[in-house]
Amino acid sequence: MSANSAASTAKISAALGSMGQGSVVSEVAERLMAYFTSGDIAAGTRLPAERQLAASLGVGRSAVREALAALEILGIVIVRPGSGTYLRDGVSELLPRTLSWGLMLGEPRTRELVELRSGLEVQAVQLAAARITDEALDRMRANLDAMEKNLDNLAAFVEADAAFHKEIATSSGNQVLQELLQSIRSLLRIWVDRALTDEGHAAAALAEHRTIFEALESHDAAAVTNAMASHMNTASRRLLAGYDAAQ
Incomplete structure (x- = not known):
């Protein structure tokens, strides 16, 4: 991993913060979505691995995996097999729609x-x-x-x-x-x-x-x-x- 990539991963992990073990998939998705649409992370940024996101949020990897799957459906992230998960371009334009649908996840x-x-x-x-x-x-x-x-x-x-x-x-x-x-x-x-x-x-x-x-x-x-x-x-x-x- 490059120094820039490592710094980006650390920044994302720090910004998300821990959620505690009781969190459900919908809460994980909402936390990720709120950060990804905040403007603090550039389009095209490669996201930390599932295990890193899970550790940062204090939840299981399965909750992160299902939350990312929901965000992919909503058009927030894109999964590139063999490469990783990336923040899509134009996410700010999707904000009203994603907030509306995101509320329906739980x-x-x-x-x-x-x-x-x-x-x-x-x-x-x-x-x-x-x-x-x-x-x-x-x-x-x-x-x-x-x-x-x-x-x-x-x-x-x-x-x-x-x-x-x-x-x-x-x-x-x-x-x-x-x-x-x-x-x-x-x-x-x-x-x-x-x-x-x-x-x-x-x-x-x-x-x-x-x-x-x-x-x-x-x-x-x-x-x-x-x-x-x-x-x-x-x-x-x-x-x-x-x-x-x-x-």
Whole structure:
């Protein structure tokens, strides 16, 4: 490490200060975000390693890792594999957005985000029922096939699940709704990834998605509304169960 890099690392560590062992991921993210957007650190600066940030803040490395993942989603930092994590340029322009979304990283905002996502998913599928194309339905059919083939590979299952929902959002024809859903899904990513814990959950989720697909294929607004509302109810319970277990 160069002298300048070492000095930068020391400066960042000193500025952050210790948080104590009881801190949660959201608090770590907010502390990092507040400092990174303060103007005291130059764009393009390479951040200290996870272990150094964890030691400076007095928290575990997993909390720092998840906080940095959230800040990457928000556009505050960029991760360059094999090189490190860097502060992005133009962060000051993102400040209003990042402060707004950053407040949603912890309890009770997680529950409120889950509640909001449910309503937006229902609205998206209602719009998609009237606007979805045959090409989009074909892609969703492929998503369902991928989910069925990966009931024992939960990471791949979740990826196909996300693609299915993204197709619905796109088919809604409402760009604002699409972007809101994408932002919310990104902020909930950690808990969504943990929501499915076994093949039984995956099989139940697959059945729910098939019901949604069949209603979309028929362009039946009432049926698709009921199907998505039912799916969001069970999906939200699974997600919050994983969240509660981690607290």
